[in-house]
């Protein structure tokens with residue numbers, strides 16, 4: 628049975644996706660994923676598709692780690708379904724980015740091994756195919772603004788200014804950053820499985836792959852409608868996926884698991900549920916009974 632994740636508080640968020648994405652190389656030979664020319668955007672709430680987005684990114688991780696030929700296709704499909712990850716925001720400690728002179732990189736980010744970079748150069752990394760007429764970061768005496776030559780969303784300060792840039796059709800991300808994130812997530816889950824199987828030997832708690840997650844990029848407000856509730860704020864799709872993942876591996880019910888038959892990830896109702904579907908359970912049962920029959924014939 629397929630379970631659904633329980634997330635406490637209000638986890639609604641808004642993210643952008645374009646109709647289609649393609650690969651494009653810059654003049655240094657880096658491969659980017661970019662919205663296809665002439666395609667339109669739509670907005671969606673990633674938390675509405677939390678199980679799917681999580682299992683899709685983990686599948687990319689497994690595929691990439693095993694050098695599967697399908698990885699590129701999975702990656703483009705992922706972008707088409709959910710958009711890009713927002714690495715410009717999630718890779719640095721800076722909150723505002725666009726108003727700052729320098730950015731300070733968070734540990735383990737996929738963008739660079741540098742510790743610090745001029746903000747101007749950093750931004751160019753994410754809009755390598757845009758001309759100055761396409762996107763311009765304009766600095767005034769007391770404020771900064773993003774001027775775009777297209778009609779993607781603008782938030783006028785209601786969200787961090789960098790969001791205006793991320794949601795532009797000129798914003799793109801390198802293929803290897805997304806693969807790195809997907810690989811880390813699937814490695815992290817493999818680590819969890821290993822620790823779970825040996826947890827009876829642990830005498831104190833262990834932090835699993837400590838530099839993977841950056842909780843400082845999660846904020847919240849307290850909101851009022853018919854009752855008072857906590858409303859979580861996220862800087863990027865990457866952080867959203869991380870929080871979905873974190874809840875999916877730490878609950879008692881509705882927990883992330885790997886199918887014992889086909890190897891796909893799925894949300895299980897309890898940790899004991901080992902198969903992603905009745906088809907997989909049946910297949911394993913048939914296999915087991917065949918093995919039993921074989922044994923009894925040879926005996």
Ligand SMILES: [Zn+2]
Nearest residue numbers: 886889903907
């Ligand atoms: Zn299965």
